[in-house]
Amino acid sequence: MRLFHIGILQLTQNLDDAVRGFKQRLEALNIAVTYEYRNVDGNTAALKQAAEELAALSVDLIFACSTPAALAAKALPENIPVVFTPVFDPVSAGLVDSFAVPGGKMTGMSGMVPAKDKVTFIKTLLPAAKKIGMLVPAEDQNAQIEAANFRLAAEGSFALHEIAVKTAADLSLLHELLPEDLDALFLPIGKILEENFSSIAYYTDAMDLPIIASHAPNVSMGALAALCASHTDLGEACADQAQAVLCEKKAAGTIPVGQPRQAQVLLNVFVADNLGIELPADLTARAAEIYN
């Protein structure tokens, strides 16, 4: 049996679950692997060098966690196949030509939970909600795409009040921008919203306004709920794609980019209690995690 040599290129520790899922599944598939591991701990600028180090080690495949990591792996002159996740929209990120036929050396799993699922989720969670706020980071491409999708999906379900966020510091004065009649605040994916979540929650708390987040760790930090792709599942699906590349000798670019098989429900019961919201039983029953 051949021993494969896989490079893991990781942007932050928040993606540990994806790596765990990837390794677990390869083990289950009985594929013998040694790993080279590079985690830049949030420092996007260090990805280029880390990717070059992996290339210099002649790895058979790079498992790239996050969009910037996938871009760094793609930019390598070597023809090393790349399997990526979670990447919100690999087409607009310039990673692949299309979901069906990615092209070149790239394939992977998108982390995008369809906006219509998020709308349905909010309707189940907050049946009386009529007006939803949405923060839109102006400089963040993925956030822009998700906002556009959500805008479309929300039509006919909610009135949507959008608030553009240019810089992180804009969040300091969020209370001046949030109308009082919102029933919930939806946060699309986006680094400045995810990192500075506590400042957002600080203001929404004072207004008894529930947050629906898109970044799993924000739920334990004080969002009411989120519907997110499970990073473990994404990692596992990537392992299947890696198997096709390594064992079945398929060109990565011919393997379609996958989408999350099912999204995870995350709930925060401490926040629900503070807000006097009763969580619907069917959601608590299928929640992957309930924080308190």
Place this chain on the structure above:
Amino acid sequence: MLLTRKSVELLAPAGTWDSLVAAVEAGADAVYLGGKHFNMRLHRSDTNFDDDMLKKAVDYAHTHGVKLYITINNLLSDRELAPLKKYLLYLDTIKPDALLVQDLAVLELVRELKISIPLHTSVMMNTHNEHAINKLKEYGITRIVVGREMTLSELSLFKERTGIEVEYFMHGDMCISESGQCIHSGVVFGQSSNRGRCLKMCRWACKLLDEATGEIVTENDPGDYRLAIKDMCMYRNIPELIQAGVHSFKIEGRMRTPDFVSRIVRTYRKAIDSYIADPTGYSVDEKDWQDLYDNRSRDFTTCFALGQPGKKDIGFSGEREPRFFSQAVKEAGLKAGILDRELPIQAENTAHRQLSVRVANLAAAKAACESGADTIYIGGEAFKPQRPWTLADIQTAIKIAETTNTKVVVLTPRTTMRRECGELEQFFAELMKIRPAGIMVSNLGSLNLARTLTDLPLQADFAFNTFNHLSTQFLKKNGIRQAVASLEASYPQVRDLIEASALPIEIIVHGATEAMICDHNFAAMQLDFSPLQNSQLLDHHYALLDTAKEAHPLRVDQYERTHILFAKDLCLLPYLEKLNGVASYRLEAQHYSPELTAQLTKIYRRELDALATPGYQFQPQILEDLKKISPRELGIGAYRYRVSR
């Protein structure tokens, strides 16, 4: 001193199993890590070890000849004490090599449960004088992680004078505030930095504001990240560290990746071994240094190790901040939805509720006495341009207070390093003659000194971070008669504390309260002033203006420490009727004029007296009047929250 391989311990952090393995494989002598609860670094649910993993970690470390320390370095609320007991009993069965502790309650519990694991004090205990160390030794502490403000020469002295083993943070992330003395995140966000949830105001962008003109100081502007201390790195000073007698070389970073841990441990391991093998022939390995430097996250500083840090030790541009945890926010105002819904504390009140007032000077002391204070607090830090209280001032204050039958309690500084402790010895001898009604102490060292050198009644100030009844039990056994509830505690947590406390509890109900105490002068960093040049600038008032347009006053004391105040002054006036069973209602008026001190004291006196009348109802107009005379907007601090996490 002859060095052996055992003279020095290289101590690595581990947030995950992979980091633990990385640390051990890279050559750490010891590893510290936390369980799922009761420790710092609680931001992420995927880090830290559950009970089974802890046991495996201990076994793994021991199999590899590595020591394993478990952190229980949080402040604890009363509701956490029962699960903590269970946890301690469990830890006793898996035999880690030490526990790192912050809360005095853990010292009490370890005694009560006869836990046999050695104890180390966490940096969060802010141990900074030998008298504190001597007190801790009585509780079986075998090692201290000293405060970050200690220089290497102070460490040598600790070791010589007390024989204690010293552990020192020598690489990684730093706090700008004295450790365990920053309550900003706890009060503003309800997420305490003393409970592992710091949201890092120190990484906010701020302008320097001249309070006299209300203008932003643009002269010499070094950049907006004025509190963003660089990362500690002592790699180039290993000989100094070893020769200072530091035993344990601690690397910060339980949230870091296995890669990071491995690189740092390997690099330091090599340097330490090579120094010990041949001290005189040792030189820095420039290639390793370059590697460490190239892979740094922030730029490096040696912080206080080699002397007072300054402008060069702050990352003003913010460019190298690896990530942010929050953006500035408007501090909470007076609206308190949660407090409105809570029932009053069920406890007896004395017929006459006690009002205590901390005052700035003699005129304010007189004003407070004449306006109905039962106790005045004098002394301690004097904030510039105030000058420190002289012995004569104290005697005068006592005379003034006699005429109104007011008690005078004398404060001691929050931080008492070698200088302040030396001064306290003389001061306490004088107080034995002057005989004030009591002494307020702010750390274990000043407590130990006061108890040894005086027979005066002692009180423990807010710097003790009193959060649960077991820590009041500790304080009581050590001669304290009254304690202050932590300003980070939410109302239900204050209720729990009051209902179970071994000591009478004082609540700070109004005033300019402190978010942090820092051994830096931020205005001087920008404006390049120093006592030897333009000392008049030391008396000038500056503030930090954040992106939420909140101004945080900077107040410098006689020891040149900067106290960063909250942007809003605390005010619990509308909620006094909820606060029953309180031994003393305290006004922090040390930043107020004598006139304001008088007005404020009168208002609170009247209100506290009115509470006893049947059918009492708070009159909102009083609050409106108070807002008009207050120098800053008013807010309710941590009382905004149901639970301070």
